[in-house]
Amino acid sequence: MSARTQSSGLLLLTLAFGLALTLMPLPDALEPMRPYWVAMILIYWNLEGGRLRYLGQAFVLGLLMDFFTGTLLGQHALGLVILVFLLERFRNQMRFFPPWQQAMAVFVLLLNERIVQLWIILLGGHGWPVWTWWLAPVVAMLFWPWLFLLLDFMRRRQRLLRS
Amino acid sequence: MNIPDRGYTSASTGDLAGRTARLMVYVLLAVILMTMDYRGRHVEKVRGAVIGLAEPVFLAVESPFRLAASLRANVRDYQTLLAERDRLERSLRESEARLLLVDELARENTELRSLVDASEQLETRFLTAELRNIDLNPYSHRVLINRGARHGVRPGLAVIESEGVVGQVEQVASRSAKVILISDPDHALPVRVQRTGLRTIAYGSGRTDELRLTDLPMNVDLEPGDTLMTSGLGGRFPAGLPVAEITAVQRPSGEAFAVAQARPLAGLGSIRHLLVIELEAPGPLPGLVPEAAAEPVVEFDPDELTAGEDP
Numbered sequence: 400m401s402a403r404t405q406s407s408g409l410l411l412l413t414l415a416f417g418l419a420l421t422l423m424p425l426p427d428a429l430e431p432m433r434p435y436w437v438a439m440i441l442i443y444w445n446l447e448g449g450r451l452r453y454l455g456q457a458f459v460l461g462l463l464m465d466f467f468t469g470t471l472l473g474q475h476a477l478g479l480v481i482l483v484f485l486l487e488r489f490r491n492q493m494r495f496f497p498p499w500q501q502a503m504a505v506f507v508l509l510l511n512e513r514i515v516q517l518w519i520i521l522l523g524g525h526g527w528p529v530w531t532w533w534l535a536p537v538v539a540m541l542f543w544p545w546l547f548l549l550l551d552f553m554r555r556r557q558r559l560l561r562s
Numbered sequence: 563m564n565i566p567d568r569g570y571t572s573a574s575t576g577d578l579a580g581r582t583a584r585l586m587v588y589v590l591l592a593v594i595l596m597t598m599d600y601r602g603r604h605v606e607k608v609r610g611a612v613i614g615l616a617e618p619v620f621l622a623v624e625s626p627f628r629l630a631a632s633l634r635a636n637v638r639d640y641q642t643l644l645a646e647r648d649r650l651e652r653s654l655r656e657s658e659a660r661l662l663l664v665d666e667l668a669r670e671n672t673e674l675r676s677l678v679d680a681s682e683q684l685e686t687r688f689l690t691a692e693l694r695n696i697d698l699n700p701y702s703h704r705v706l707i708n709r710g711a712r713h714g715v716r717p718g719l720a721v722i723e724s725e726g727v728v729g730q731v732e733q734v735a736s737r738s739a740k741v742i743l744i745s746d747p748d749h750a751l752p753v754r755v756q757r758t759g760l761r762t763i764a765y766g767s768g769r770t771d772e773l774r775l776t777d778l779p780m781n782v783d784l785e786p787g788d789t790l791m792t793s794g795l796g797g798r799f800p801a802g803l804p805v806a807e808i809t810a811v812q813r814p815s816g817e818a819f820a821v822a823q824a825r826p827l828a829g830l831g832s833i834r835h836l837l838v839i840e841l842e843a844p845g846p847l848p849g850l851v852p853e854a855a856a857e858p859v860v861e862f863d864p865d866e867l868t869a870g871e872d873p
Contacts, residue, residue: 487581
């Protein structure tokens, strides 16, 4: 049981780090391209750790994102719930994809999330986003293998330290 | 030992129908929450409470950047600092000279006002503020400043920068505050055209470089290049602050009203240093300006004419 709580500590730490990366200031030109770090970390824990697989967890995480980034309450929650639903649907295939193919799948998931966001943004009366806004899933795809290796390394090391 | 997800597999991968049903419930919940947040003010209280909770997180995220900035300031060389000091001193002298004239005008204005028995006397107090190094979602049209309740910031205060109006304070934590920009689609600002004196309302467009004027009469005397100032109606903003410059006017045939676009004079996308204006207005403050968005005729409401800058 202590294994679980320890790994929960790491899980919360990585999510907090993802939130910090989300709030971190970026130059105006790069800002729209900021990858959705929290979603990527969630995908990792879902695929490799078997954690964060409930829709309710995704919903709460999304609400937290909404509170911190000042978006409409429920905007990130909606995106993440749909993302986790799709992820669960294709989880067994995705887990055994080679890295580049997994990165492609992450790209598709995040692109779908962007489309959900676009729908809300347009309904809210905020005009079309700049074209670089669509590059965020591409940037996320490029970062995915490295994020995967980093988180895997951290998880392995923690397991070694424990035993 | 290599199966960390034991026990979770059976619980979370129920049959597809059950999962879809749960998805629908959560989607519905999210949509309801968003609608409530967008339409009503039920969520405002929760948000206000949470900005206080979120503040430590903001401070923590910001701290490495503050450290970097202070390090950078420490290694600035002497010559640059001297040059900068000279430049600032010059600009201070110029501003002081200009202020002398303004003081004279203010005195004259008070005298004239006492002659016509104008009752309202707006005292203004300024508070300098800086943007926090936190990127909120660009579609929320809100920025975080480093002044809060501790420094006397209250919801509803006007926020400007050297070029023009920026927005108004929406929520306040102890050491930070969230400012809603005039470009937010929910924001409506009572303005006056400087050349003609025409009063109207400038709505946010959802883009930081555009405001919209939507309820203009067809025969309106308005041209690109005209400057919009705050009208002071609504009592939220002092009258006479520069707001925006008209960029285009359209008179679509078959429509009841002419529409115009304006470019905010304050660089809303790239602001750093701000001023929070505290107005000591007589009587109770009227409702939040965003509420005016739902009811554009609010500018003709006699209760709103407390600022009454027309003779």
